[in-house]
Amino acid sequence: MEQLLNSGIKQIIDEHAEVGPILEAYGIGCVPCSVGTCLLKDIVDIHGLSATQEQALMTKIAKAVYPDRDIVIPLRAKTSTENGTDLTYSPPMKKLVDEHTWIKRLLAQVPNLIRTLDLTAEPGRQLVRDVLDFIRNYADRFHHAKEEDILFKYFDEKLDILQVMLTDHESGRSHVRAIAGAVEKQDAATVSEHLAAYRELLTEHIKKENEILYPWMDKEMSDSQIGQMFAAFSDVDVTFGDGPGKHIAFVETLEALNS
Amino acid sequence: MECGCPGSKMMDRRDEDSGDAPAAAVNSQLRQWPIQLHLISPEAPYYTGADVLLTADCVAYAMGGYHSDYLKGKSIAIACPKLDAGQDIYAAKIRSWLEDAKINTLTVLIMEVPCCGGLLHLAKQALAASSRKVPLKAVVVGLDGEIRSEDWVTD
Numbered sequence: 001m002e003q004l005l006n007s008g009i010k011q012i013i014d015e016h017a018e019v020g021p022i023l024e025a026y027g028i029g030c031v032p033c034s035v036g037t038c039l040l041k042d043i044v045d046i047h048g049l050s051a052t053q054e055q056a057l058m059t060k061i062a063k064a065v066y067p068d069r070d071i072v073i074p075l076r077a078k079t080s081t082e083n084g085t086d087l088t089y090s091p092p093m094k095k096l097v098d099e100h101t102w103i104k105r106l107l108a109q110v111p112n113l114i115r116t117l118d119l120t121a122e123p124g125r126q127l128v129r130d131v132l133d134f135i136r137n138y139a140d141r142f143h144h145a146k147e148e149d150i151l152f153k154y155f156d157e158k159l160d161i162l163q164v165m166l167t168d169h170e171s172g173r174s175h176v177r178a179i180a181g182a183v184e185k186q187d188a189a190t191v192s193e194h195l196a197a198y199r200e201l202l203t204e205h206i207k208k209e210n211e212i213l214y215p216w217m218d219k220e221m222s223d224s225q226i227g228q229m230f231a232a233f234s235d236v237d238v239t240f241g242d243g244p245g246k247h248i249a250f251v252e253t254l255e256a257l258n259s
Numbered sequence: 260m261e262c263g264c265p266g267s268k269m270m271d272r273r274d275e276d277s278g279d280a281p282a283a284a285v286n287s288q289l290r291q292w293p294i295q296l297h298l299i300s301p302e303a304p305y306y307t308g309a310d311v312l313l314t315a316d317c318v319a320y321a322m323g324g325y326h327s328d329y330l331k332g333k334s335i336a337i338a339c340p341k342l343d344a345g346q347d348i349y350a351a352k353i354r355s356w357l358e359d360a361k362i363n364t365l366t367v368l369i370m371e372v373p374c375c376g377g378l379l380h381l382a383k384q385a386l387a388a389s390s391r392k393v394p395l396k397a398v399v400v401g402l403d404g405e406i407r408s409e410d411w412v413t414d
Contacts, residue, residue, distance in 0.1 A: 090411045091394040223396065224310050224332070226411070227363030230394050 001073075004065055005041035012040060018064045026057050027211075029204075042160065047212055051075050090221070092230040093214045096151070099143045100206045106134055106251050110199040112258045119186040128183045128191060130250060135176055135198070138247035142240050144169050150232045151217065154225055161213060168205040172198060266341060266372035270402060288330040296338040297345065301355035308361055309334040313353070313382060314368040315375050321404045329368060329398070340369075340377030353385035357393060366396040371407050383412065 004012070009030045013020045023030050028047050040061070044054060055075050062071040089097055113131065118124035148169065152162055175198040182190035221229070237244075291305045296313070299306075312329060316339040319325045338349055356362045367382045369375035379397050386395055399407040 088410060089413065091392075091413055094411075094413045223364050223366060223394075226394050227310060230392075231363070234392070 001062060001071060004062070005044075006039055009040055009043055012061075012065070016065050019061055022057065022060045022064060026053060029208075039160070045216075047216075087211065087215055089214060090218050090226045090230075092151075092226060092233050093218050095230075095233055096143065096146065096214065097210055099138075099146075100210060102248055102251055103139050103143065103202060104206060105255065106131070106139075107199045107202055109251070109254045109258055110195050113254075114192045114195055117188050117192060119183060119188050119191065125183050125186070128179065128195075131195075131254075132176055132180055132183075134247045134250055135172070138244055139202070140169070140173065140176075142236070142244050142247075146233055146236055150229060150236070154221060154229070155217070161216075165205070165209065165213065168201060171201055172205075175201065264372075264374065266370075266374040272403070285326060288326040288332075289335070291334060294335050294337050296336040296349050296352060297343070299336050299352070301352045301360050303360075305334045306356055306360040306362060308363055310364045310366070311335070311356055311362045312366050312368060313338065313378065315339060315370055315378050317370050317375075318368045318400050321370060321400050321402065323404055329366070333366070334362075338378060340381065341374040346377075346381060350381055350385050350388075353382055354389050357386065357389040357391050361391065362393060364394045364396065366398060368398045368400060371399050371401050379412075 009023075013023075013030065020030070023043075026047070026049060028043060030043060044058065049057065052075065055073050058073040059071070062069075062073060110131075113127070117128070119128070148166070152165075155162060157163075157166075175194040178194040179191050179198070182188075182194070218226075291303070293299055310333045312333045312335045314325075314329075314335060314337050316337050319337075322328070336352075340346070343349070353365070356365065365382060365386070367379045369378050382395060386392065395412040396410065397412055398409045401407045
């Protein structure tokens with residue numbers, strides 16, 4: 001069992017396909033993950049399952065991997081805060097979650113943006129440039145910079161889960177570059193393709209952060225680190241001034257246009 | 260029929276097993292004096308940039324592991340929101356921690372009895388009035404010394 005716990009999740013799913021649906025039943029979406037090098041023990045730990053849920057999950061995985069063995073998984077003692085409670089965040093993590101809300105509201109406008117896309121006229125091209133401005137300056141420089149330059153620095157950046165997040169950030173930037181180039185060429189097909197891909201990527205990325213990464217990080221960080229991170233985020237907010245407010249206003253304008 | 264304030268209600272737990280005594284002497288984690296909120300100066304050096312515990316008087320008696328689990332590495336003040344007079348001074352001192360001492364975090368430890376909530380309310384009010392914000396955590400301790408809840412305050 002120890003060997004199984006220390007195996008990469010992709011390897012386990014490749015060798016025992018039935019493990020994928022078992023994980024999905026517990027809200028652990030490793031199957032479509034592009035990296036998949038996380039160890040099983042880390043995945044079980046990071047998803048904040050209750051002690052009984054964790055025992056049931058590990059029993060099912062053990063049965064799938066070792067069908068001929070009768071492995072008894074003991075109930076692992078957990079504190080009340082580790083026991084599968086509702087999602088709550090520390091104040092700095094709550095800031096990031098609140099910023100996600102604005103990114104998700106922008107993403108919600110993407111299908112309509114694609115449906116009405118008209119790159120033959122300057123107003124249509126400018127609208128896409130404005131969306132890219134939000135993504136580059138609010139989602140990336142303002143929000144992702146807090147994650148990459150401050151939050152992630154409290155952890156070992158070689159951790160698989162952080163590598164997945166950083167890979168997502170890079171993939172997002174790649175989509176943005178593709179959209180920016182295609183807008184000026186009035187290539188509507190490429191713009192639509194990469195806008196849709198960006199929406200899908202960020203939707204899944206935000207879900208992973210809100211539901212798994214941030215709660216796990218909150219659990220791992222000391223009160224003192226939470227205070228330091230809050231102060232550092234506040235400094236970023238001051239540095240950016242009213243810039244984020246302008247981007248939030250843009251999302252509200254876009255919503256009003258499409259309502 | 261028994262009624263009245265839950266904070267004053269008699270409870271006799273002498274028959275309950277209090278568990279094993281610690282294997283070794285427990286060291287005090289207190290690193291300052293004074294500690295009573297009326298007596299402390301919020302600008303004392305041990306508050307500057309510190310993680311501060313504002314603890315209701317009864318908490319340290321109820322909790323077995325107060326020193327090692329909460330006090331270690333932190334600065335402290337104690338108060339009773341039910342019996343202490345001059346709580347406007349308390350509010351001003353908490354605000355001074357935030358604005359002058361520039362504390363890093365504020366953790367309020369209270370008992371589960373309703374009157375103890377006043378101390379958390381005081382901290383929330385001071386934070387709302389302060390030009391500088393810090394993370395505020397609320398820890399509620401049961402009469403049996405167990406932690407009932409431990410949450411960051413984000414509203």
